[in-house]
């Protein structure tokens with residue numbers, strides 16, 4: 001699995017802390033990435049001990065992890081609501097996130113966005129004053145050259161994400177390509193999000209603006225929780 005950022009211990013602390021929020025009867029959005037995987041593992045242990053929950057996976061990877069952990073799965077069309085979604089992030093500034101390091105941000109945005117409570121799990125290396133990592137765009141394959149030019153026109157520097165374990169580009173679970181687009185420091189996440197959403201061929205971008213309800217930040221010795229309500 002792709003990992004980045006801080007220690008595995010810090011990620012585990014954050015994931016386990018968020019998993020503790022889940023109670024009997026909940027439908028839980030299961031995020032993607034190495035930190036969300038710790039939450040999935042902790043939920044699996046709780047299910048083993050009798051917790052009654054159903055999970056909604058946000059990617060092939062989180063589905064596999066949940067199945068291995070023994071979490072019963074459901075789908076968005078089979079439930080009325082998602083009580084809580086627990087997901088990782090590549091950068092966090094206040095209530096804004098950059099996601100998509102695992103190329104799952106399109107499905108993640110749907111599940112995280114519909115959840116009554118969106119809980120983010122990160123290690124402390126992910127928290128910043130201003131978002132500045134490249135913004136991943138999931139792009140319709142045929143539209144890739146068009147989107148590249150459009151991103152340049154709005155001041156970005158797009159780079160097609162390529163796979164390490166295969167020749168050629170990364171292809172998302174939904175068959176899209178990924179353009180990682182550098183804009184430097186992102187002073188106006190809402191404005192950039194709206195610009196990127198308006199580009200034909202962009203399926204989804206990795207800016208999650210003001211969506212977060214709670215952030216669990218793990219360090220090697222502790223976890224801090226910030227709530228926004």
Ligand SMILES: O=C(CO)[C@H](O)[C@H](O)COP(=O)(O)O
Pocket residue numbers: 002003004005031032033034035036087088089090098099100101102103104105108
């Ligand atoms: O957005 C994501 C996947 O699309 C991940 O949540 C993000 O990349 C964080 O991953 P990790 O916890 O492994 O650092």
